[in-house]
Amino acid sequence: AATAVQFSVAGLESADTGIVTFSDGTHQVKVIVRGTATNYVANLSTLTDGPITSQLQVNPDAAGNVFTPVSGNSVTLDRDVNQQNVVSISASGAGIVNGVGDLDANNLITLTVNMSQAVTVSGTPTLTLNDGRTVFYSGPPSPTAVTALTFSYIVQAGENTPDLAVSSINLNGGTITDLAGNNVNLAIAPGVNPASVLQIDTTSPVLTGFT
Secondary structure, three states: OOOEEEEEOOOOOOOOEEEEEEEOOOOEEEEEEEOOOOEEEEEOOOOOOEEEEEEEEEOOOOOOOOOOOEEOOOEEEOOOOOOOOEEEEEEEOOOOEOOEEEEOOOOEEEEEEEEEEEEEEEOOOEEEEOOOOEEEEOOOOOOOOEEEEEEEEEOOOOOOEOOOOEEEEEOOOOEEEEOOOOEOOOOOOOOOOOOOOEEEOOOOOOOOOOO
16 A cells, blocks of 8 residues: 555645654654645655554744644555455364365364454454355454454255365455454455365265165
């Protein structure tokens, strides 16, 4: 994401000068402003991602008047908002070893979606699996921050697939945001699903005849 922020300062007299300070709480970026201009650009690349505050301090004028600092609008800095946030997906449970297994109905499977950064979750996001099953989020809700999202479910009869995989991650009316409050990228890139094979086969053998 861009770190250049456009801003404007209104209400200054032509002879006025001042400084607008942008701060992440630890570091600051200062921009000199003048009454002869209105629009400015601040480069916030040295600040840490998250909420950024702004404040205008007008210098004393020729008459010796001292001005009270004025707070401006806050912005949110997030340089990785468009990056791939889903790093990997893994499966665990009884009968699953290093992601490999051959399960039938009534087995408990936990799918873990590993993120590139800490996130908070509200509501009940879901996973859509390639066997058609929808699995609901079972991890801690906001404000607890997590780097791994867990989704657990019990296999039902008729849910069959030669290799279980997650087709999509869905907000389902909830939110998954980074610690700066930005929605994260939930796209599942190639290679994110596990390379190991987890077969789900709930079909019972049938005796069809004798020879």
